[in-house]
Amino acid sequence: MSASxxxxxxxxxxxxxxKGAEATVYHADGVMVIEDGLITACGAWDILGPTLSPDIPxxxxxNGVMVxxxxxxxxxxxxxxxxxxxxxxxxxxxxxYTFPAEEAFADPEYCKAAAPVFLDxxxxxGTTSAxxxxxxxxxxxxxxxxxxxxxxxxxxxxxxxxDRDAPDALLEPAEEGYRKSKxxxxxxxxxxxxxxxxxxxxxxxxxxxxxxxxxxxxxxxxDILLQTHLSENHAEIxxxxxxxxxxxxxxxxxxxxxxxxDRSVFAHCVHLEEGALSRLAKARSxxxxxxxxxxFLGSGLMDYEAARKAGIEIGLGSDVGAGTSLSLLxxxxxxxxxxxxxGTVIAAEQAFYHATxxxxxxxxxxxxxxxxxxxxxxxFLVLDYAATPVIAGRMAVARxxxxxxxxxxxxxxxxxxxxxxxxxxxxxGHAFAATQQAA
Ligand code: GUN
Ligand code: ZN
Numbered sequence: 001m002s003a004s005x006x007x008x009x010x011x012x013x014x015x016x017x018x019k020g021a022e023a024t025v026y027h028a029d030g031v032m033v034i035e036d037g038l039i040t041a042c043g044a045w046d047i048l049g050p051t052l053s054p055d056i057p058x059x060x061x062x063n064g065v066m067v068x069x070x071x072x073x074x075x076x077x078x079x080x081x082x083x084x085x086x087x088x089x090x091x092x093x094x095x096x097y098t099f100p101a102e103e104a105f106a107d108p109e110y111c112k113a114a115a116p117v118f119l120d121x122x123x124x125x126g127t128t129s130a131x132x133x134x135x136x137x138x139x140x141x142x143x144x145x146x147x148x149x150x151x152x153x154x155x156x157x158x159x160x161x162x163d164r165d166a167p168d169a170l171l172e173p174a175e176e177g178y179r180k181s182k183x184x185x186x187x188x189x190x191x192x193x194x195x196x197x198x199x200x201x202x203x204x205x206x207x208x209x210x211x212x213x214x215x216x217x218x219x220x221x222x223d224i225l226l227q228t229h230l231s232e233n234h235a236e237i238x239x240x241x242x243x244x245x246x247x248x249x250x251x252x253x254x255x256x257x258x259x260x261x262d263r264s265v266f267a268h269c270v271h272l273e274e275g276a277l278s279r280l281a282k283a284r285s286x287x288x289x290x291x292x293x294x295x296f297l298g299s300g301l302m303d304y305e306a307a308r309k310a311g312i313e314i315g316l317g318s319d320v321g322a323g324t325s326l327s328l329l330x331x332x333x334x335x336x337x338x339x340x341x342x343g344t345v346i347a348a349e350q351a352f353y354h355a356t357x358x359x360x361x362x363x364x365x366x367x368x369x370x371x372x373x374x375x376x377x378x379x380f381l382v383l384d385y386a387a388t389p390v391i392a393g394r395m396a397v398a399r400x401x402x403x404x405x406x407x408x409x410x411x412x413x414x415x416x417x418x419x420x421x422x423x424x425x426x427x428x429g430h431a432f433a434a435t436q437q438a439a
Pocket of ligand 1: 076090094098201202229232293319322
């Protein structure tokens with residue numbers, strides 16, 4: 001049995017902080033005990049410290065805070081290479097930059113080289129779990145799962161389904177997409193910490209038959225997820241109305257195909273039609289809020305407050321490559337600004353909720369990750385209060401942990417991630433990277 005303990009400031013949530021103060025757990029001087037990759041105790045050092053066996057090594061993290069690993073609720077594996085591609089809104093951006101970048105994933109060797117780069121970049125930014133779009137090619141999913149399995153990451157991903165309105169090299173008949181998705185589910189879903197998400201790209205590139213095949217897979221495998229895009233951009237929505245004249249609205253296209261349920265995660269939801277939010281809430285679907293992407297592509301401002309009032313679970317999505325950073329700290333900052341324009345203030349604990357436990361709930365993995373408490377897998381970060389001179393200076397006058405978390409979410413990025421642990425093992429972070437270089 002391997003055991004270890006980590007001492008220092010600890011911040012975590014056991015529930016949505018909007019439900020009350022009991023949801024927030026904070027230890028100014030805390031300790032987390034880990035055995036065989038699981039958290040066995042988490043509490044005040046004063047109380048737990050003296051009970052620890054002297055054999056258990058204690059790492060003391062000073063001038064920083066331990067938080068759960070971040071959960072990215074929406075990100076594209078093949079798009080890291082084309083992040084920061086300028087000047088276009090969604091539909092032209094897809095044609096000009098995204099589809100050409102995704103075509104490269106036809107080559108299995110390219111996929112195998114790209115997967116470790118992508119996952120190591122996620123980890124360096126403090127993202128320990130994610131819901132990931134691969135490309136249409138099954139080899140992109142194979143490479144991603146192989147690399148995530150080797151790193152012991154809790155990751156959910158799926159092969160994109162598309163059968164129209166994209167370059168021929170990225171299209172396949174609906175039946176073939178169904179068959180290949182099924183084979184990937186059989187091979188990977190539930191292997192180690194991996195899960196599968198059926199992944200119809202969005203209604204403009206999917207025929208009704210393709211969307212229905214996604215709905216069929218969701219019904220056949222009750223514990224997989226479904227991920228897609230919904231109501232991101234006005235031109236996209238107009239195209240859906242053209243392609244599906246019989247549907248009441250965009251969401252109805254997905255409803256008619258059996259795609260809208262409690263295991264479905266819809267990215268964006270910026271311009272939902274009247275009534276769609278309450279239908280999403282009723283179905284207990286989740287939203288991946290992608291503010292960095294929505295600003296970069298000029299898509300619009302999601303109505304965060306309305307989604308909250310509807311009672312919908314919200315995860316945060318970097319949505320790289322339309323998002324401009326893999327950092328969920330940077331994404332929290334954009335979320336704050338988007339909500340603020342519409343008159344809502346997202347408090348730091350609320351933003352951290354969406355980036356950790358809220359995301360884990362959206363991805364149906366909150367029984368394993370997203371919170372630092374006994375029984376959970378020990379995926380956690382140490383965020384650095386001295387990450388940059390500006391952050392260090394600002395922290396010197398911060399009065400409490402909420403202010404310090406707010407400073408991290410406004411000013412932080414991968415530089416603020418000092419350590420990343422997966423199931424209790426150090427795997428990334430700037431301090432870890434420094435030790436690797438020295439070795
Ligand atoms: N809608 C359909 N595909 C995509 C994509 O790759 N990125 C974003 N942001 N929106 C999409
Ligand atoms: Zn996306």
